Amino acid sequence: xxxxxxxxxxxxxxxxxxxxxxxxxxxxxxxxxxxxxxxxxxxxxxxxxxxxxxxxxxxxxxxxxxxxxxxxxxxxxxxxxxxxxxxxxxxxxxxxxxxxxxxxxxxxxxxxxxxxxxxxxxxxxxxxxxxxxxxxxxx
Amino acid sequence: xxxxxxxxxxxxxxxxxxxxxxxxxxxxxxxxxxxxxxxxxxxxxxxxxxxxxxxxxxxxxxxxxxxxxxxxxxxxxxxxxxxxxxxxxxxxxxxxxxxxxxxxxxxxxxxxxxxxxxxxxxxxxxxxxxxxxxxxxxxxxxxxxxxxxxxxxxxxxxxxxxxxxxxxxxxxxxxxxxxxxxxxxxxxxxxxxxxxxxxxxxxxxxxxxxxxxxxxxxxxxxxxxxxxxxxxxxxxxxxxxxxxxxxxxxxxxxxxxxxxxxxxxxxxxxxxxxxxxxxxxxxxxxxxxxxxxxxxxxxxxxxxxxxxxxxxxxxxxxxxxxxxxxxxxxxxxxxxxxxxxxxxxxxxxxxxxxxxxxxxxxxxxxxxxxxxxxxxxxxxxxxxxxxxxxxxxxxxxxxxxxxxxxxxxxxxxxxxxxxxxxxxxxxxxxxxxxxxxxxxxxxxxxxxxxxxxxxxxxxxxxxxxxxxxxxxxxxxxxxxxxxxxxxxxxxxxxxxxxxxxxxxxxxxxxxxxxxxxxxxxxxxxxxxxxxxxxxxxxxxxxxxxxxxxxxxxxxxxxxxxxxxxxxxx
Numbered sequence: 213x214x215x216x217x218x219x220x221x222x223x224x225x226x227x228x229x230x231x232x233x234x235x236x237x238x239x240x241x242x243x244x245x246x247x248x249x250x251x252x253x254x255x256x257x258x259x260x261x262x263x264x265x266x267x268x269x270x271x272x273x274x275x276x277x278x279x280x281x282x283x284x285x286x287x288x289x290x291x292x293x294x295x296x297x298x299x300x301x302x303x304x305x306x307x308x309x310x311x312x313x314x315x316x317x318x319x320x321x322x323x324x325x326x327x328x329x330x331x332x333x334x335x336x337x338x339x340x341x342x343x344x345x346x347x348x349x350x351x
Numbered sequence: 352x353x354x355x356x357x358x359x360x361x362x363x364x365x366x367x368x369x370x371x372x373x374x375x376x377x378x379x380x381x382x383x384x385x386x387x388x389x390x391x392x393x394x395x396x397x398x399x400x401x402x403x404x405x406x407x408x409x410x411x412x413x414x415x416x417x418x419x420x421x422x423x424x425x426x427x428x429x430x431x432x433x434x435x436x437x438x439x440x441x442x443x444x445x446x447x448x449x450x451x452x453x454x455x456x457x458x459x460x461x462x463x464x465x466x467x468x469x470x471x472x473x474x475x476x477x478x479x480x481x482x483x484x485x486x487x488x489x490x491x492x493x494x495x496x497x498x499x500x501x502x503x504x505x506x507x508x509x510x511x512x513x514x515x516x517x518x519x520x521x522x523x524x525x526x527x528x529x530x531x532x533x534x535x536x537x538x539x540x541x542x543x544x545x546x547x548x549x550x551x552x553x554x555x556x557x558x559x560x561x562x563x564x565x566x567x568x569x570x571x572x573x574x575x576x577x578x579x580x581x582x583x584x585x586x587x588x589x590x591x592x593x594x595x596x597x598x599x600x601x602x603x604x605x606x607x608x609x610x611x612x613x614x615x616x617x618x619x620x621x622x623x624x625x626x627x628x629x630x631x632x633x634x635x636x637x638x639x640x641x642x643x644x645x646x647x648x649x650x651x652x653x654x655x656x657x658x659x660x661x662x663x664x665x666x667x668x669x670x671x672x673x674x675x676x677x678x679x680x681x682x683x684x685x686x687x688x689x690x691x692x693x694x695x696x697x698x699x700x701x702x703x704x705x706x707x708x709x710x711x712x713x714x715x716x717x718x719x720x721x722x723x724x725x726x727x728x729x730x731x732x733x734x735x736x737x738x739x740x741x742x743x744x745x746x747x748x749x750x751x752x753x754x755x756x757x758x759x760x761x762x763x764x765x766x767x768x769x770x771x772x773x774x775x776x777x778x779x780x781x782x783x784x785x786x787x788x789x790x791x792x793x794x795x796x797x798x799x800x801x802x803x804x805x806x807x808x809x810x811x812x813x814x815x816x817x818x819x820x821x822x823x824x825x826x827x828x829x830x831x832x833x834x835x836x837x838x839x840x841x842x843x844x845x846x847x848x849x850x851x852x853x854x855x856x857x858x859x860x861x862x863x864x865x866x867x868x869x870x871x872x873x874x875x876x877x878x879x880x881x882x883x884x885x886x887x888x889x890x891x892x893x894x895x896x897x898x899x900x901x902x903x904x905x906x907x908x909x910x911x912x913x914x915x916x917x918x919x920x
Contacts, residue, residue: 228687
């Protein structure tokens with residue numbers, strides 16, 4: 213069963229943009245980069261602050277998180293493999309929804325695998341991280 | 352000379368033809384290239400040399416000494432490459448010198464001064480010596496054989512030679528042009544005989560202004576007008592030279608972003624800026640009381656380069672030269688993609704870029720041999736050809752063409768080049784009358800500039816009305832009015848005359864001359880047409896449906912035993 217396709221563009225070192233349509237299955241991740249926690253002082257409300265009806269002592273105050281995605285390619289030619297490998301060194305990588313609707317992502321610097329499926333076929337896997345934070349409230 | 356520009360950031364596009372030759376000693380210690388059968392090169396050409404001797408390798412400026420010999424330099428103003436040993440070489444001739452450069456790599460110039468640190472002109476051509484010296488208030492008063500060069504109190508002289516007194520000294524008092532007091536404590540034992548005296552340019556420096564933006568002949572010049580981007584103050588090295596790169600300054604004028612609603616698209620002005628430099632020299636001067644900084648006259652370099660948002664590694668695996676992406680005649684530019692066959696998907700936006708060197712020229716994009724897009728005068732720069740693939744195609748084979756001009760040019764700007772022959776009457780319809788001289792007579796040259804695009808074939812046609820007969824020559828000229836191309840034919844009863852030629856960087860003017868015994872001629876119209884010329888290679892893009900396979904390699908082994916797998920689920 214085909215996953216939702218992903219259409220990426222990236223700036224190559226020549227000064228042009230490359231496009232590729234990723235149709236293989238992907239995995240969605242949520243990366244939490246920062247967490248704020250607070251510990252409530254139970255003394256002012258003692259003893260109710262520690263009773264059955266009291267709130268928990270520890271609570272989260274904020275979370276900064278980004279969506280991520282493990283991208284896998286369908287089978288590639290050697291040239292496609294070589295060119296798509298350069299996505300890791302590109303300063304501009306975007307998901308293209310339309311000409312006027314794009315979303316900038318960052319290719320995770322550590323996640324990159326090249327699979328040799330046969331002498332002439334290959335596959336890539338890498339992780340992209342959305343630059344927009346997932347909306348969440350602060351306490 | 353004071354400051355001379357000896358190296359510019361020139362790129363080269365190489366012929367694919369390999370030439371074998373040998374480098375030998377020219378007898379004076381310089382390397383000289385011998386090409387059996389002749390080299391067909393001229394002074395100012397460039398070659399790219401590969402050999403086993405480091406000093407011979409790379410892009411070299413050609414200084415032709417014979418039909419089969421030439422010497423080599425790193426640049427026009429550079430020194431000849433010295434001879435090290437006999438060496439077989441292979442070389443490629445540069446078919447195009449261009450100014451397109453990667454903004455993320457050094458864009459280097461080199462300047463040379465003959466004033467500092469050595470005052471070459473005085474030292475070599477007008478040596479001055481100290482005839483005598485005496486004490487003057489405890490300092491040394493020197494008398495020179497000839498007048499010093501513009502001696503003024505508080506300026507400096509230099510004693511040049513081997514010895515402890517060599518160095519710069521400030522003039523404290525000027526008694527005569529050949530008699531000055533310097534800030535050297537008097538010592539009767541001093542010996543000035545080993546030294547020559549020259550003017551010393553204290554605090555010498557070279558100022559370089561870096562200008563960038565788009566020239567007025569670019570359609571989008573108002574979006575990125577030329578402006579002063581920065582000023583460099585440079586001090587020459589011990590050889591009087593200074594080498595510097597301006598790419599760091601220019602990088603501020605290139606935006607690395609993907610703006611598909613940029614006002615200037617398809618010209619991606621984010622990725623391109625033109626540049627040139629102005630340079631001058633400066634040093635301390637004095638009116639005898641106060642020291643001020645003298646700034647010399649500024650020289651504007653005529654070379655205009657183009658910096659693009661690219662980072663082409665030099666000689667790295669899997670890459671080539673940026674020049675591969677510049678068009679020159681039969682050597683077409685490559686598209687700015689690394690895919691052998693990019694894959695686009697029906698219904699999804701796609702674009703591919705190429706470098707356009709031409710201003711004032713329409714670009715057409717052919718798709719599978721038919722007109723796909725017309726880009727009206729996009730201007731020089733990085734052109735993004737965007738489209739949404741349509742159903743019904745398995746591939747888009749794109750190729751960009753330039754030219755296709757068919758215009759009526761004004762004759763009003765043509766001028767008569769004064770000479771001994773019959774003058775033209777200039778105006779909107781220039782005319783000339785030659786009526787029964789003793790023998791046939793010629794006309795002066797009638798000429799005007801025209802901005803031909805290098806590499807494109809043009810036909811220039813002039814329409815006339817004629818009474819009498821004569822022979823008319825249409826000339827295509829260079830800036831110095833030398834004839835590059837010409838076509839002659841008789842004029843009887845009017846009609847038109849034309850010439851067809853391929854423009855080069857030298858073809859910058861159109862001219863007309865006549866030879867007749869009885870002729871009244873009026874030029875009524877001038878028409879210039881040009882064929883469309885391919886400027887890029889053909890790039891074939893596979894078009895797939897959204898549910899199709901992006902894997903299009905024909906040699907995929909789908910059904911070999913044990914290796915069968917479904918390509919895409």
